Amino acid sequence: MPYPIDRKLVVGVSSNVLFDLSLEDKIFREEGVEKYKKYQIENIDKPLKTGRAFPFIRRFLAINNVYYSERPVEVVLLSKNSPETGIRIFNGIKEYGLDISRAAFTSGESPFRYIPSFNVSLFLSTNQNDVVNAIENEFPAGVVLPTEIKDNPEDKELRVAFDFDGVISDDESEKIYQESGQLEIFQKYESLNVGKPLNPGLLADFFKKLSFFQKLETKKKNQNSGYKKILKTAIITARNAPAHERVVNTLKSWKVDVDEMLLLGGIEKKRFLEAMKPHLYIDDQMGHLDQKIKDIPLVHIPFGIANRKDLENKYKKLQG
Secondary structure (H helix, E strand, C coil), X not given: CCCCCCCCEEEEECHHHHECCHHHHHHHHHHCXXXXXXXXXXXXXXXXXXXXXXXXXXXXXXXHHHCCCCCCEEEEEEECCCCCCHHHHHHHHHHCCCCCCCEEECCCCCHHHHCCCCCEEEEEECCHHHHHHHHHCCCCEEEECCCCCXXXXXXXXXXXXXXXXXXXXXXXXXXXXXXXXXXXXXXXXXXXXXXXXXXXCCCHHHHHHHHHHHHHHXXXXXXXXXXXXXXXXXXXXXXXXXXXXXXXXXXXXXXCCCCEEEECCCCCCHHHHHHHCCCEEEECCHHHCCCCCCCCCEEECCCCHHHCCCHHHHHHHHCC
């Protein structure tokens, strides 16, 4: 029996995340909305190139192919297009064979307010203002940063990697480090609170629901050694021992598992991301998201104390 909408794992995406609309965006910014509409209508049947998060979305939707009767995941389009110009987006969705049928077209208004209406556990967008507005309303959202993405269609596995503090959990521990500036104080605080689970962060629901499929995948693998898993989850954190114990205890209290946990203790994350090649890496600190990395969609969660200073300047620099 198909999952009801309130139990599904739902990801919301903007048009620009799904497809490469850089030319269309340039027309909108430089020539205005009417020229943009005219271009979209005149090119309604012109094929669209895939966008930054397309490799993730394609594999994410493939979960429904394995759990066909339940169909437990869904992607919803949350777009600033008008219904008229949005026809081209749905033509692209059809062309690539993506099972996406629900959408909100808001004719220029930010679509973030529909995140809870669709039960979205993660909203991906290239627009930092939409994401910041969503997070200020405590909705789960992230900015997909401009990086060079080339998909490998032979790679069927979906790999999703997360930072922990400020992403899966709240930024309670990060506050201690940021405010003290001393690793020793952070380590002591974590040791004193090792048995106290951290509070869920903005992406906790997304992580927990994804972890549920990871458990099912492990079960299938145990039952059939020839089964090839389609999902791998990982936590890549700057924490190291003994501060990792609180992370482990938090996950245990939530009754969730993760395939891999990398405790880097200050080593740059780039070298591990390049080895793992996740189809989505999610972090709350821009300093950990090296855009020179190719073929890995990087998602910034502008949440918490790590993002209170100079957020606007960071994005201005990012966009050149």
